[in-house]
Each structure stands twice: as C-alpha cells, then as structure tokens.
Amino acid sequence: MMIDGRKWRSGTASHQPIFGLHAMSPTSEVSNLCLGKTVRDSRTDIIGSISAVSSSLIVGKAGPMVHTGACVASLLSQGGSKKYGLTWRWLRFFKNDRDRRDLVTCGSAAGIAAAFRAPVGGVLFALEEMASWWRSGLLWRTFFTTAVVAIVLRAFIDLCLSGKCGLFGRGGLIMFDVYSANVSYHLADVPPVLLLGIIGGILGSLYNFLLDKLLRIYNLINEKGIFYKVFLACLISIFTSCLLFGLPWIATCRPCPADTSEECPTIGRSGNYKKFQCPDGYYNDLASLIFNTNDDAIRNLFSKGTNDEFQYSSILIFFSTCYFLSIFSYGVVAPVGLFVPVIVTGASYGRFVGMLVGAHSNLNHGLYAVLGAASFLGGSMRMTVSLCVVILELTNNLLLLPLIMLVLLVSKTVADAFNGNIYDLIMKAKGFPYLETHAEPYMRQLSVSDIVTGPLQLFQGIERVGNIVHVLRTTKHNGFPVIDEPPLSESPVLFGIILRAHLVTLLKKKAFLSTPVLPGGSDASKQFSAGDFAKRGSGNSDRIEDVVLTEEEMEMFIDLHPFTNASPFTVVETMSLAKALTLFREVGLRHMLVIPKISRGSPVVGILTRHDFMPEHILGLHPLLVRSRWKRLRLRFPPLSKLF
Amino acid sequence: MMIDGRKWRSGTASHQPIFGLHAMSPTSEVSNLCLGKTVRDSRTDIIGSISAVSSSLIVGKAGPMVHTGACVASLLSQGGSKKYGLTWRWLRFFKNDRDRRDLVTCGSAAGIAAAFRAPVGGVLFALEEMASWWRSGLLWRTFFTTAVVAIVLRAFIDLCLSGKCGLFGRGGLIMFDVYSANVSYHLADVPPVLLLGIIGGILGSLYNFLLDKLLRIYNLINEKGIFYKVFLACLISIFTSCLLFGLPWIATCRPCPADTSEECPTIGRSGNYKKFQCPDGYYNDLASLIFNTNDDAIRNLFSKGTNDEFQYSSILIFFSTCYFLSIFSYGVVAPVGLFVPVIVTGASYGRFVGMLVGAHSNLNHGLYAVLGAASFLGGSMRMTVSLCVVILELTNNLLLLPLIMLVLLVSKTVADAFNGNIYDLIMKAKGFPYLETHAEPYMRQLSVSDIVTGPLQLFQGIERVGNIVHVLRTTKHNGFPVIDEPPLSESPVLFGIILRAHLVTLLKKKAFLSTPVLPGGSDASKQFSAGDFAKRGSGNSDRIEDVVLTEEEMEMFIDLHPFTNASPFTVVETMSLAKALTLFREVGLRHMLVIPKISRGSPVVGILTRHDFMPEHILGLHPLLVRSRWKRLRLRFPPLSKLF
Structure with a gap:
C-alpha cells in the first residue's frame, strides 16, 4: 500500500507542492504550475497525500490541502476546465491577474483552514506567509473563504456526529484540545520557557539548513529520471518502515498506571498506551508514539495527566527519529506538508524539557509539549501572529497565550540570526525566481540605471x-x-x-x-x-x-x-535600487519603465522586470558587491557549510 | 466627581482622541497631534478616561488607552521630552518618519492589547484598522510590542492574585469568559444567527449615520468656545445620570431564582441581581444592568444559566438607552472609546433575540448576547479578522468561532451597503485629511495631469x-x-x-x-x-x-x-489617477513628481501631495464627475439625510 501509493504518484506527476509556495510569487508561477493540469493534479495531490500520510511517513497533510485549494482556485480563475466539461460563463470575470492571485491566496487559506480546522489561522497564514502583497480587499475575501470553510466543516461534523464518517467528527473543531480551566504559571516558569525558545530557534534553523542541503541533493537525483525518483521514494519508504518497526524494541516495557481512565494496554486502535510485544498490564511508550498516526502522537504528547507516561530515552529517540525522518521524507516525490512533522518534533523535545524541569514547574508536561511545538514552528517557519492563532485554534488554550508569544519571539529571534525561513529556502533550492520583500543592504548603493541591461526593444x-x-x-x-x-x-x-x-x-x-x-x-x-x-x-x-x-x-x-x-509605472534612472524594489513589490508590478533624468532623446532608457531585481542578477553585474560590507548581519558557520 | 473630571479635562486640552485615528494617516498628523504636548496629553487622557468611565457614561476605555499608547510611542520617536527631563541619546535613532509611524502603530496595538487583554487581537486591529500601510517588519514589531504587553499583564495579574490591586486580577486574562465544554449548535440555529447578522448590519450602519450627524452638530457647538463645551458635557452628564437613576423604576421587581449560586439580591457590589428598592428576595433586572460598570453589564448579559433573569421590556429599554446614550456621550470633550459601548449595545439586542428564539435554540441566551455583540461590532466597525480574534480573546469560546464568523460576514455585508465604517466617518466629520486606500470609481476616468494645479515651484x-x-x-x-x-x-x-x-x-x-x-x-x-x-x-x-x-x-x-x-517617486502625466493613488498609498508617499510624456522642455510638470488626491479637491476641479454614473454602489435614503 505504502509503496504502491508512492509509485502511482511518481508515475503520473513530476512536481511536488511546496507548502503555499505557488501563491507567493508576485507574478503567476502559481498559475503556471497549477493551470492546465489542474484537475489531474488536485486528484493526484489528494491520493498521493492520503498514501503518504497513511504510510506513516513523517509528513503532513496541510501542504497538499493548501496546494489543492490553490489549484482549484486557479482552475476557477481560468474559467473552469474545458477538458472535463467544467466551465461556466460567469467565471470569465476572474480571467485577470489580480483576481487570479486573490483566488489562489483564498484557496490556500481555505486549505489551511480545512487542514487544521483553523479558519482565522488560515487567513493569517495566507497573508503572513503566502500573499506577496496585501490589501484590505484581499483580507475580506480570504476571511469570507475561510468562514465558509468553517461553517461547512462545522456542518459536516454535525452530520457526522452519529459516527458515520470514521474519525472525521472526533475532536470536533479543535484538533488537539488541551483546555484546562486552571492553567496557572508564575514567574518561576519563565526560564524553562525561554530555554525552550532558544532550543527551538537553534533546532529550527538547523532544520532549515539540513532540509535545504538535502533538497539540493534530491534535486540532483530527481533530475536523472523517473526511475531514480521512484527508487529514492521506495528507499526512503522502506528505510522508514524498518526503522519505525525496529525502534520500539529498544524501549523497555512499563507497567500501566493504576489511576488512568484509559484502556491500557491497547492493540490496533489509537490510544496513549500501546501493548507492542509487552505482557498484559504493561505498555511500550515508544510504540505509543510511533504506532499512531502523527495526529494521535501529537495528542499523546500534548495530553495532560500523563506526566509519567514516557521515559527520557523514548522521548529522545522519538525526537531524533522525527527530526531526521521528516527531513528525509520531505524531498521525495509524494505531496507532503511540513506543519505536522514540525509540530510532532517540537512537541517531543518540549515534553522532554518538561520532564527535565519536572516538579519544579507549575505547567504539566503536555503544556510543555505545546510550547515546544510552538518554539520549533517559530524556529523553522518564522511567522508570528499566524502561528499564534493557529496554535490557539489547535489547542484551545487561551490562557497559555502569553507564554506562546514569548516562545515565538525568542525562537524566531534566535533562528533569524542564522538563516532565512524554511519556505524561502525551499523556493531557492527549487530554483523559483521569488523576489523577497525587503531590499538587500547593497541595493542602497546602486541606482536603477546600474542594473538596466541589454538593448531596449x-x-x-x-x-x-x-x-x-x-x-x-x-x-x-x-x-x-x-x-x-x-x-x-x-x-x-x-x-x-x-x-x-x-x-x-x-x-x-x-x-x-x-x-x-x-x-x-x-x-x-x-x-x-x-x-x-x-x-x-x-x-x-x-x-x-x-x-x-x-x-x-x-x-x-x-x-x-x-x-x-497608457499608465505604465515609471522610475527615474537615478532612483535608488532599494526604493525601486520597494515600489515593485508593494504595488505588485511586472514591468517598470526606467525614464531618463535628462529631458532629451528617448523618453525611456530601459525596462525592469522581476528578473532584474533578483540578487543573483544584480551581483552578477556588480561582482564587487558580493564581498562588500553591505551585507545583512547573519551568523555563519563556514565549517558546517563546507561539510555539505 | 463626574462633572469635575470632565471640567478639568475640558479646561486643559481641546482635542479628543478618535480610536486609533491618529495612526491612520499616511503622513504624520498623528505626530502633529500627539507631539509637543504628549506628556500632558497622556496624563489628561488617563484621568479623563477614568472620570468618564467611573461616571457611568456609556463610553469605553479602549480609545484613551490606544491614544495613550500612541502618544507615548510618539514621544519616544521624538527623542523623549526635554521639558520633563525624559531624554535618551539612543532615542535619536527613531527620529525619522518611518520609525515614528511604526512606533505609533505599535503603541496603538499595545493600547488595545492592554484594554482588552487581547494581544493578538491588538496586533490585528492595529494592522486592519489603524496602519495605513503594512509590511512584514511592522507585523513583527507590533507582535513584539503586544507580546511584551501580554507578559507584563500576566505578571501583574500574578502579583495581584492576593487581591491587593482591587479588581485588576479578576477575570484573569479573559475579560468575559463564556467557555463551556459542550457548546452544541445545529443547522436549526443558523437562521436566528443570520437574523442577528442582518439586524447588526442595519443597526450598525444607522449608528454610524447618527454618530456622524451628531458629531457635526457637536462640532458647531464646540467651536463657540470652552464655555459651550463644558456646558454640553455637563448637560449630557446630568441627563445621563437622571436617566439612569430614573429608568429602573420602570422595571418591576422579580423574585430571585431558587437555583442560583449567586447572592440575590445584592446592594453596592457587582453582581447579576441588584436589589434597587425591591423587597428582600426580589431583584430589579434593569438595575442589574444599569447600576453596574459597563464591563459587569456585559458579563451579566454574556452569562450562561441565567436564561430567565431578564424581562423583554428591561432588555429593550436597556438596549435603546445604550444605543442612544453612547452616541450622545461620544462627542463630548472627554476622551472615550467606542468598543465597550458597542459591545454592551450589541449584547443587549443579541440577548433579546435569544429570548425571542427561546427554547427553540440549542444556544443559551448568553451566547446569543456574544453573537449580538459580534454583529453590532461588525456592523459599525466593519472589521473581520481582528474582531474575530478580539471576541475570541474576550470570551474564550473557540467553539463558537464559525457562528461568529458567519455573523460578522453578514453584518458587514449588510452595513457596507449603506455607509462606510465608523472611524472613516468620524475622521471625515472631524475634518482630518485622511486618504482612503481604494480609488473611487471616477478616478479611473482621470489622468494625473487632470489634477495637477497651480504654478510649479x-x-x-x-x-x-x-x-x-x-x-x-x-x-x-x-x-x-x-x-x-x-x-x-x-x-x-x-x-x-x-x-x-x-x-x-x-x-x-x-x-x-x-x-x-x-x-x-x-x-x-x-x-x-x-x-x-x-x-x-x-x-x-x-x-x-x-x-x-x-x-x-x-x-x-x-x-x-x-x-x-535623488530618488523621487515619479508618474507620467498620462497615468491613470486611480493607479497613481494606489502607488501613493501602497508605498506610503508624501510627494510624487509628475513627469511629462514628451521628451522636451521641463523634466517635471507638477508635484502631487495627499491634498491633490482628496476627493473634495478632485471633484472641485471636475464638478461634472459628481453626477457621473461612476460612483460606488451604495443604498441611499435621501429623505433620511434631509431630516438632519
């Protein structure tokens, strides 16, 4: 099943969604990637994602959901699909760049909203990470979309209350409910939380670094043809399976707690206590984490009243397994997301820190796991408000909000000292011409005329x-x-x-x-x-x-x-490059005319496109700037970089 | 006390904060208004606000909090106050337009975060309503600010647990907690919720309309001098007092419920059941709403398990009292906010609708009150995501989120058909030159050269x-x-x-x-x-x-x-005015040079400032456009407008 799912996928489609990537660029790669083959792609996305998640790879389903949402939106914006007979006349109103971009952003927001049952988080995620520019009209549109998603979700949960739809209705609107009315924490709890933030920042930036390197290696392999792709996917899948089946043997059996309300041990159903080769009345704690879906593993880690459930060694093994397996699983041809693996990994080391702090803290281990997940999310994805809201909507614990904000602040700050956020790195590794919002410091030294090249047509x-x-x-x-x-x-x-x-x-x-x-x-x-x-x-x-x-x-x-x-956007040739970039990005342009400062001769001296603003292009024209002191402050570890 | 507070205020300062207004404009009126007299103003704001709220005027404290936050931020950005010896050398780094704007936005966000104990809501409110332009760096800065607010708030609540700080620690981080683990609603609950949304939209737009007209009348009175100002304030205050003391006499005494855990009746302390001239064992339900602080009134309206507490007539009287008194109280010289009055009013009609629907619904009356508050907020303020998050953070009921989103969608849509949002209307009434983000339809017919006026210097x-x-x-x-x-x-x-x-x-x-x-x-x-x-x-x-x-x-x-x-922003004279406005607003400009399309003669034909983009200026130059069909679609009621 597992390998079939992957094979099937690798045989039919060759590109792979990056969480939200397609909606990011100021122009329409998203459409270029999504359109034409949209219907087939959404289908393969859904099937591939089901296969990958059900094969217990350490991957998430949010990525494909977002991609599916964006592709459906893109399909709408091109007026439906003629091939499949899905066309409507009124869709022609969306046949323009702006509406297409907006629709794709809305689609991605809907994907997040559906994947995490987090409608407000979906809006914010789309705006903070995906949209390349923001306006209040877009906010209203995405809000509308995710509100509809929320209402439909709620209606389906309502219809599924009778248990007809498998596990769909379970958990209701909140996936990992950790609500408790009397969460109390005091100033003494702040140091371990700060520690979590710092660890999250370091681990997160290392994660981004490793994922980036690995993607570049995978790219080399994938370029060699379909056979290599399938081989790689099979290899990782088999490796994952062997590892996951083998690892629980390391852990020792532990006696079931006497005071639990849950069944212990269990076989073949989700639960906190898995039997896995242990005698009756005993459970294997590592198996309880590994032989569950990722969602259930997160639930186990977040659960309260289970402070003694896990051993130090099991949690550490689980953490390192997740950390590295999720990196290895990302680059394969299956459509996968990053959110869930990052939450699992973060929750495991959060729980570990909670166990270390132990009785010195007022917070239970489950809440430490939540904070750990927040810190790792902050360290690798570098978002703030949207992560806050997503975590809030996932866990329903508003009282924890100040600590979550603190953890996100610290982990983002620490991680930003090392490298960029994970989506930017992935996009660079994939070779997409994504134009960053901010101007690089050396751009302040250049004027627009310095980068105008080629004969003007x-x-x-x-x-x-x-x-x-x-x-x-x-x-x-x-x-x-x-x-x-x-x-x-x-x-x-x-x-x-x-x-x-x-x-x-x-x-x-x-x-x-x-x-x-x-x-x-x-x-x-x-x-x-x-x-x-x-x-x-x-x-x-x-x-x-x-x-x-x-x-x-x-x-x-x-x-x-x-x-x-007749309304082209223009800049004078003496314009600072940094300001021109700001204009280009803020207004969302594709072409910008460069006009001469002198009133004589041709009224245009050049035309600038996104390509001209790419750092590679600029540094290619002005190689001296590479070594100039005008660089962004960032800690570097040359030995580590040389290693790869 | 009440009148003293107002007098004192009216004697020392003549302007009045509009919730967040000062941070909205693309240029620095905010600073112009805040600076210079900042320290004194913040002080008067705080005192005036305490006086106004404690005088049981139907006013909110969020407005002054935001204003205080913005003024402190503005003070920092001008390098401290020399007069009060508050200067630091490092503050000089903020002495520029961009940092000043950012600081003011952060200060306003901090104000919201502190007023509602809603840090994430504060960030979003600042971005959705206050910031005139948005960039990811600003998001990070506001997030940082409100995170610090949240942590400090939490720490103070911690320190105040022993009850040393009055009511500060009460309610913890969540002001109106309506959490219940088993909120269940089904499709049958949707129609009354839709109805609430529609009512909210209509009442909200009417509220904006009336407030706008009243402010214009108040402006006329206030212009006549300080005596008139004070007289107006005294008049409204006395009127409010008489009304509030007189109204409960209308309501009949009701017997205390047998099954309540609360004390009933009470005198002189906050609670659900006020005695007010009733015999023992009886309470006056209207007094329970009126003789509380606004916060406690909201708590009473939101509370669950009190379905039979209020009579229809009391709720209706309370609703209309709040609706009109909050309009009358806004324009007086005291520094007041709009949020709390709108929530009280909305909650009261929400509760009324809940009582009408009665047993046909799965939601209790308290939740209807929450939804009513949401609908009225949506109908008058027209925000979406930030209101959602603020309500979530105020009430801690995540399960209600789909319904809140639905209500906001409907009420905003309905209200937008009639008029603009309340802050824009107030700014117009106050005569601030606020440039709207979107271009008016007639701007598409004009080019930049059509509005360039005057001799160019x-x-x-x-x-x-x-x-x-x-x-x-x-x-x-x-x-x-x-x-x-x-x-x-x-x-x-x-x-x-x-x-x-x-x-x-x-x-x-x-x-x-x-x-x-x-x-x-x-x-x-x-x-x-x-x-x-x-x-x-x-x-x-x-x-x-x-x-x-x-x-x-x-x-x-x-x-x-x-x-x-040497890097001026430029547009060609043939540029569409709508596109030029987009550029002006998105990039946050103050001056824009207009260059000729023809390559001969002067290289500049004009200069555009915010003033040139104001609709009044454009329509003054092209009066025919006033009657053109290129207008925004909006329902109008000429008879109603003529009435005032």
Whole structure:
C-alpha cells in the first residue's frame, strides 16, 4: 500500500507542492504550475497525500490541502476546465491577474483552514506567509473563504456526529484540545520557557539548513529520471518502515498506571498506551508514539495527566527519529506538508524539557509539549501572529497565550540570526525566481540605471507588422514600451507599455493598416471585445510561433494605441535600487519603465522586470558587491557549510 | 466627581482622541497631534478616561488607552521630552518618519492589547484598522510590542492574585469568559444567527449615520468656545445620570431564582441581581444592568444559566438607552472609546433575540448576547479578522468561532451597503485629511495631469538664497523639485526633490557660496551631520520666519545637490489617477513628481501631495464627475439625510 501509493504518484506527476509556495510569487508561477493540469493534479495531490500520510511517513497533510485549494482556485480563475466539461460563463470575470492571485491566496487559506480546522489561522497564514502583497480587499475575501470553510466543516461534523464518517467528527473543531480551566504559571516558569525558545530557534534553523542541503541533493537525483525518483521514494519508504518497526524494541516495557481512565494496554486502535510485544498490564511508550498516526502522537504528547507516561530515552529517540525522518521524507516525490512533522518534533523535545524541569514547574508536561511545538514552528517557519492563532485554534488554550508569544519571539529571534525561513529556502533550492520583500543592504548603493541591461526593444505607436513579429520571435520579453516618434509627433513621446500576449492576439486577428498614417475615425479596437484579451490558462496561451502571416501582411502596419496600457509605472534612472524594489513589490508590478533624468532623446532608457531585481542578477553585474560590507548581519558557520 | 473630571479635562486640552485615528494617516498628523504636548496629553487622557468611565457614561476605555499608547510611542520617536527631563541619546535613532509611524502603530496595538487583554487581537486591529500601510517588519514589531504587553499583564495579574490591586486580577486574562465544554449548535440555529447578522448590519450602519450627524452638530457647538463645551458635557452628564437613576423604576421587581449560586439580591457590589428598592428576595433586572460598570453589564448579559433573569421590556429599554446614550456621550470633550459601548449595545439586542428564539435554540441566551455583540461590532466597525480574534480573546469560546464568523460576514455585508465604517466617518466629520486606500470609481476616468494645479515651484541645483527664502515665505509646499538647467547641464535634468525642513536647516546654517559656479572639491555637506536633518517634534520644527538673513547673504547661492533626495517617486502625466493613488498609498508617499510624456522642455510638470488626491479637491476641479454614473454602489435614503 505504502509503496504502491508512492509509485502511482511518481508515475503520473513530476512536481511536488511546496507548502503555499505557488501563491507567493508576485507574478503567476502559481498559475503556471497549477493551470492546465489542474484537475489531474488536485486528484493526484489528494491520493498521493492520503498514501503518504497513511504510510506513516513523517509528513503532513496541510501542504497538499493548501496546494489543492490553490489549484482549484486557479482552475476557477481560468474559467473552469474545458477538458472535463467544467466551465461556466460567469467565471470569465476572474480571467485577470489580480483576481487570479486573490483566488489562489483564498484557496490556500481555505486549505489551511480545512487542514487544521483553523479558519482565522488560515487567513493569517495566507497573508503572513503566502500573499506577496496585501490589501484590505484581499483580507475580506480570504476571511469570507475561510468562514465558509468553517461553517461547512462545522456542518459536516454535525452530520457526522452519529459516527458515520470514521474519525472525521472526533475532536470536533479543535484538533488537539488541551483546555484546562486552571492553567496557572508564575514567574518561576519563565526560564524553562525561554530555554525552550532558544532550543527551538537553534533546532529550527538547523532544520532549515539540513532540509535545504538535502533538497539540493534530491534535486540532483530527481533530475536523472523517473526511475531514480521512484527508487529514492521506495528507499526512503522502506528505510522508514524498518526503522519505525525496529525502534520500539529498544524501549523497555512499563507497567500501566493504576489511576488512568484509559484502556491500557491497547492493540490496533489509537490510544496513549500501546501493548507492542509487552505482557498484559504493561505498555511500550515508544510504540505509543510511533504506532499512531502523527495526529494521535501529537495528542499523546500534548495530553495532560500523563506526566509519567514516557521515559527520557523514548522521548529522545522519538525526537531524533522525527527530526531526521521528516527531513528525509520531505524531498521525495509524494505531496507532503511540513506543519505536522514540525509540530510532532517540537512537541517531543518540549515534553522532554518538561520532564527535565519536572516538579519544579507549575505547567504539566503536555503544556510543555505545546510550547515546544510552538518554539520549533517559530524556529523553522518564522511567522508570528499566524502561528499564534493557529496554535490557539489547535489547542484551545487561551490562557497559555502569553507564554506562546514569548516562545515565538525568542525562537524566531534566535533562528533569524542564522538563516532565512524554511519556505524561502525551499523556493531557492527549487530554483523559483521569488523576489523577497525587503531590499538587500547593497541595493542602497546602486541606482536603477546600474542594473538596466541589454538593448531596449521599443515599438512605435504605429508599427510595421514584420517588425513586431521579428521582435516577438527573437526576444522573450513580455512587455514593450510604445513610443510615438516624429513624424507622428514633434518630439518622442512615451505612450505606454504593451504586453506580448496582447500583441499576439492582435497579430492573430490581423487588424492591420495598409499605411502608417493614422486613419481618421476607423478604430481597430472595435474589432475586439474585452474577452479577446482576457488572461488565459498558461497551457492555452497563444504563441507567436503559431501566427502565420504572408509576406504582404508583414509589410502592413498595426495601430498599437488603443491596445497600449497608457499608465505604465515609471522610475527615474537615478532612483535608488532599494526604493525601486520597494515600489515593485508593494504595488505588485511586472514591468517598470526606467525614464531618463535628462529631458532629451528617448523618453525611456530601459525596462525592469522581476528578473532584474533578483540578487543573483544584480551581483552578477556588480561582482564587487558580493564581498562588500553591505551585507545583512547573519551568523555563519563556514565549517558546517563546507561539510555539505 | 463626574462633572469635575470632565471640567478639568475640558479646561486643559481641546482635542479628543478618535480610536486609533491618529495612526491612520499616511503622513504624520498623528505626530502633529500627539507631539509637543504628549506628556500632558497622556496624563489628561488617563484621568479623563477614568472620570468618564467611573461616571457611568456609556463610553469605553479602549480609545484613551490606544491614544495613550500612541502618544507615548510618539514621544519616544521624538527623542523623549526635554521639558520633563525624559531624554535618551539612543532615542535619536527613531527620529525619522518611518520609525515614528511604526512606533505609533505599535503603541496603538499595545493600547488595545492592554484594554482588552487581547494581544493578538491588538496586533490585528492595529494592522486592519489603524496602519495605513503594512509590511512584514511592522507585523513583527507590533507582535513584539503586544507580546511584551501580554507578559507584563500576566505578571501583574500574578502579583495581584492576593487581591491587593482591587479588581485588576479578576477575570484573569479573559475579560468575559463564556467557555463551556459542550457548546452544541445545529443547522436549526443558523437562521436566528443570520437574523442577528442582518439586524447588526442595519443597526450598525444607522449608528454610524447618527454618530456622524451628531458629531457635526457637536462640532458647531464646540467651536463657540470652552464655555459651550463644558456646558454640553455637563448637560449630557446630568441627563445621563437622571436617566439612569430614573429608568429602573420602570422595571418591576422579580423574585430571585431558587437555583442560583449567586447572592440575590445584592446592594453596592457587582453582581447579576441588584436589589434597587425591591423587597428582600426580589431583584430589579434593569438595575442589574444599569447600576453596574459597563464591563459587569456585559458579563451579566454574556452569562450562561441565567436564561430567565431578564424581562423583554428591561432588555429593550436597556438596549435603546445604550444605543442612544453612547452616541450622545461620544462627542463630548472627554476622551472615550467606542468598543465597550458597542459591545454592551450589541449584547443587549443579541440577548433579546435569544429570548425571542427561546427554547427553540440549542444556544443559551448568553451566547446569543456574544453573537449580538459580534454583529453590532461588525456592523459599525466593519472589521473581520481582528474582531474575530478580539471576541475570541474576550470570551474564550473557540467553539463558537464559525457562528461568529458567519455573523460578522453578514453584518458587514449588510452595513457596507449603506455607509462606510465608523472611524472613516468620524475622521471625515472631524475634518482630518485622511486618504482612503481604494480609488473611487471616477478616478479611473482621470489622468494625473487632470489634477495637477497651480504654478510649479522649482529650484535650480545651485539656487540663489533670496529665491529660496521668497518661495518658502510665499508658499506652504513641503517639497520642491530640484532641476539642473543650462549652463550647469546641456538640457534640463531632473535631479530630485528637497524638503522644506531641510531647506530651512540649510538657511539657518548659512552654508552659502558666493558664486553660482560649483567649487571643485569643497562640499557643503561636510558642515552638517545626519542629526541636523533628523525629524523634529512638530512643535519644535524650524520655521522660515525665524531665519534672519542680510541683504548680502540673500544674493549668495546654495548648492542643493548634496541635500536633495535623488530618488523621487515619479508618474507620467498620462497615468491613470486611480493607479497613481494606489502607488501613493501602497508605498506610503508624501510627494510624487509628475513627469511629462514628451521628451522636451521641463523634466517635471507638477508635484502631487495627499491634498491633490482628496476627493473634495478632485471633484472641485471636475464638478461634472459628481453626477457621473461612476460612483460606488451604495443604498441611499435621501429623505433620511434631509431630516438632519
């Protein structure tokens, strides 16, 4: 079952979701990745995720849920799927970049909301980690989405109360309920909590570091072909299985506690006390953690009134197993998430710290496990508010909130001293051109004109068809400035910017003029409707190679004016690069025109796209900056880096 | 006591905090309002707020808390207060616009966190309602602030457990705890909840409408002088007192319930059952609501197991009293907040609906009161996520979350059909130039060049001192484009933008040149340190009127180049006004240069400030647009508007 599930998956799809990645970029890779094959992908995601989770790999289901949500949203934004007969006319209103981005963000939020039954946490997670830019309209849309998710979830839990839907209704809306009316902690409890935060920060940044290195190795293996991919997946799966079945033998049997209300020991059902080869009246504590689903393991670790359940050695073994297995399991071809493994791992060392502090603390071990999970989440994902709310919604313990905030503060601060957050690292390892929000310090030394490269491709307001075809065929640019030059005007005039997709549409319709003179009255735009320029699904976009034109048509002209965006965003060439990046990211742009500071000659000196702002590109042009002192302060361990 | 408190207040300070208003604007009115008199203001805020709340006016304490937090933050950002000897050298790092804005946002978040003991809600409220622009760094800073607030709060509650601090420790971190482990609701409970949402939306928008009208009337009265102000405050206070003492006489005495664990009836202490002129064994339900603090009234309304406590008539009387008294109390000179009155009012009609639905529902009346409070908050404040989290943190009932989300969705949607949110309305009524985030539909019809007005004031790169003094004295502009013209360059070159404050600093230091020729090597910037250009507190900024120059000096020159910001944000004159507004707001600008589309002549055609984007200014220039069909869809009731 386990290997089948993986095989099936590896045979049909070759990409793998990174938790929320697809919604992050300011442009539409998300759509590029999701679209076209969306329906199939969502399906494979769901099946692959079920297989991976049920195979007891240390992986989470949140990632695939988010990916599924985002893909369904993306599907909606391209007007449904023609192949599967799922199209509606009203969906055409979403066929534009902004709505597509918004829908994908909403879809991801819905995924989180469904995975953790945390609707508010879903909204915040989508905004803090996934959305590349934020506006109040988007907040309202995501809130709407997750509210619907919450209501539907609640309704299904209601319908499932009779037990018809397996374990779905169990736990209700709160997955790991640790509520207790009289949680009390005092100042003496703060030092161990601070310690947890520091440990979480260090372990979290190390986790990110190792995962990053491993992903790069996996990339090398995966590039060699499907056979290697499947082999890798099988290898890790078999290794995981052997390890998990073998490990509980290390732990000694312990007598069942006398005062528990739970059944002890148990076989073949979820519970705190697993029998695993022990005599009656005894249980194996390591097996109680390992032979459960991840969710149940978390529940066991979080549970109160079980302070003596685990031995030090079992918890430590479980912690290191989870820590490394979750890293190894992430890179394989199955669609997996990071949230649950991180919570399991964090909870195990949290519980360990709780056991060490022991009776000196007012908090029970279960609450230490919650704080440990928070610290590890903070240390690897580096979010604040959204993690707070997600943990609150998962555990329903509001009284613990000040401590959770403290732990998150400390672990994030510690971890930020070493490296970046896990999603950024994964995106870099995967090679996605993700543009960070903040400007690197060396960007303050550069002006925009320092990074403008290459010959600028301009179009005249009334341009020869052959020219357009030539430029489109020989370059890969997606936007072109449109200039009116003499004799159309006295001096060169910046008219606007036109997109490649729109040019191809124009060429396909062959709305040509025979002379370069503007005909009074006749307007080519009347031949087009807004739908002609609607955003297509990425698989379906028109390509210039498909346009066939005669020699005669090549000599004709197009009036670009009605189709040009006359409101291009511009920066002066002396603009600081850091400020230009801020503008680019805050407003969510794709193209930015660079205009000269001097009032003479061409009104445009260059065009900037996301590619031009990528640190690799800038440092490639200005290699001296690599060694400049203008770097972000970050602790580095060269020996450790050399090791890999 | 009550009137004294108000008098004292009205005698010393003349402005009044609007909940979070000061942190909203993209520029620094917040500082302008807060600075200079900050220490005194915070003090008056605290005292005034205590007086107003203890005088049982229907007002909240959150507003003054937020204002105090923001003012303290603003004080820090201007480097402390010299007058009170509170200065530190390290504070000089915050002497710039961005840090000041951030600090003020953090201060407001801390205010909310302290007022409601809702740290996460505070962060979200600050971001959703107060911050005019959002970035991840700000999120981290506000989170840090409220985390510290939460920990300090928790520590003080810990220290106060022995009861030394009055009621401070009561209720712990959760002000209105309505937790119950087995809240169950089913599909049948959805219709009354939807009804609550709709009522909340209608009542909320009506509330905003009435408050807006009343504030305008109060403004007229307050303008007449301090005597009128005090008179108004006394009048409302006396009216409130008489009303509140008189009203309970209407209600009939009810027998104490037999099965309650609470004392009944009580005199002179907070509790569910107030005696108020009733015989022993009886209580007056209206007095139980009115003769409590607002907090205790909310607790009574939210409490479970008291389904039969109130009569229909008492609840209705209490609701209408709160609804109208809170409107009347808001505009007076005392520093008051809106949150608590809105919660009381909402809870009362929520409880009423709960009583109407009665036994048909699975929810108890207390939970209906919670939902009612949520619906009224949503209907008047129009926030979503932050209200959800604040309510969650106030009531500690996570299981109710789906219903709260539903209620907020419905009430916000309904209310948005009528008018804007309460803070925007108040700001407009107070005449603050607040720039909204979204573009009005008619802005899409205009281009930037349509709203550029007035003669443009330019400076040369090397400018005559007399010229600068003249321009500074005759205009009120805060930013001036700097151009290099022949003979300094061959064609006019856009060099950048210089601020008025910096020009005044230059004039004061008298770093003049005797000839307009750039001296090789000698650089005036060496005479200055960064501290000279640091942002001042608004009371302390240098004014051009204070600069005294001789005739001789007036004929000298200044080299502006080293002091000019060479990275001005620019837009082409053909840019759509809606897009320019987006840029202005998203990036948080103060000045934006308008550059010509044609490459000849002056490199700048105008400069845009916030004032130019204000709808009043635009509609003043293009009066035809007022009647154009490009308006936001909103239901209007002309007869109702004419009434006032």
